[in-house]
Amino acid sequence: MIRRSLTIGLMLSCVIALGSSKAEAGKLTLKGSFSGTFVNMQTDTNADGVKANLNSVGAKGTLGPSTIQGVNEYVSSGPASCPNGNAGEGSTLLRSSNPVAPANFVQRFESTGDLLFYEETSGTSCFDPDTSIEFFSTTTKIIGGTGRFEGATGTGEVSGTANDLFDDAAGNFFGAQSGTFTATITIP
Numbered sequence: 001m002i003r004r005s006l007t008i009g010l011m012l013s014c015v016i017a018l019g020s021s022k023a024e025a026g027k028l029t030l031k032g033s034f035s036g037t038f039v040n041m042q043t044d045t046n047a048d049g050v051k052a053n054l055n056s057v058g059a060k061g062t063l064g065p066s067t068i069q070g071v072n073e074y075v076s077s078g079p080a081s082c083p084n085g086n087a088g089e090g091s092t093l094l095r096s097s098n099p100v101a102p103a104n105f106v107q108r109f110e111s112t113g114d115l116l117f118y119e120e121t122s123g124t125s126c127f128d129p130d131t132s133i134e135f136f137s138t139t140t141k142i143i144g145g146t147g148r149f150e151g152a153t154g155t156g157e158v159s160g161t162a163n164d165l166f167d168d169a170a171g172n173f174f175g176a177q178s179g180t181f182t183a184t185i186t187i188p
Contacts (some may be wrong), residue, residue, distance in 0.1 A: 028185040032061020034068060035178035038162065040171065045073055045094060045101040050172050052102050058110070061181070062188025063109060072120055072138075081142070082126035083135045093123030093138065103142030116185070119154065124131040125162075136177075142185055150184070157182030 028173040036057025043052040052073035059066045080090025095103035103120035123138035142154035160179015167173040 005166070007059070025187050027154075028063070029183055030061055030063055030182070030183040032059050032063075032066075033178070033180050035176070036068075037175065038177055039174045041071060041102075043073065043102060044171075046075060048075060049171055050075065051173075055105070055175065055177070057125065059107070059181070060078045065110045066107050067110070068105055068107045070118070070120075071102040072103045072123070073103070074125060076164040077124075080124075080126045084128060084131070084133075085167045086128045086130050088126040088128040088146075091127075092167070093120055095120060096122050098152060108186050112147055114145060114149050116145040116149045116152065117143045132163060134164070136162060136179070138185065142183065148187065149169055151188040153188075154183055154185040154187050156181060 004014040012104070018187045023075075029153045034057040036055070038055045040051040041054050044050065045052065050073070052071055055070050055072070057068050059068055068088045074091040076087045077090040077092045080088050083090040093103060094101035103123075105118040106118070107116040107118065108114075108115070119149070120138045121141050123136065125134050127134045137159040140156040140158060142152050142156065144150065158179060158181045160177055162175055162177040164173055164175040166175070
């Protein structure tokens, strides 16, 4: 009897959780922070010798804990002034000038398993050789999702810093990153 009550309780919990995973139409504000890693892929869309990034981070925010994975590729834009005021080397998101370059991310919310799909629309970074810190900032477009985010649209912004922990002459790299994000999500 205790086992049957526990099973019924678990089933009711699942039904309640599934039923509440559909959001009502309207706007949601998403704010949070993230930290994790990045590593090179073999993709080099423009054959400039700079490989694309595979990003994998954990996040916490107003809609609960989540994980975010995605790919993007940057191209050198020459000397730049970094946000800390130091001279550095600038880069821009390749997708800004090349529509087939990777710039897509998926955010998975732990409480429901719902996915939110993003596409980066623009981005810049500046590497400061004095501190070995890379500063980055991107804008995003929400292009759908699953569960309560099915058909979602919206915009967002991401900013943060990164540190290379390993790189070699063959263009391979690995590093750490952290930052903040905001988004306005429109649910149909």
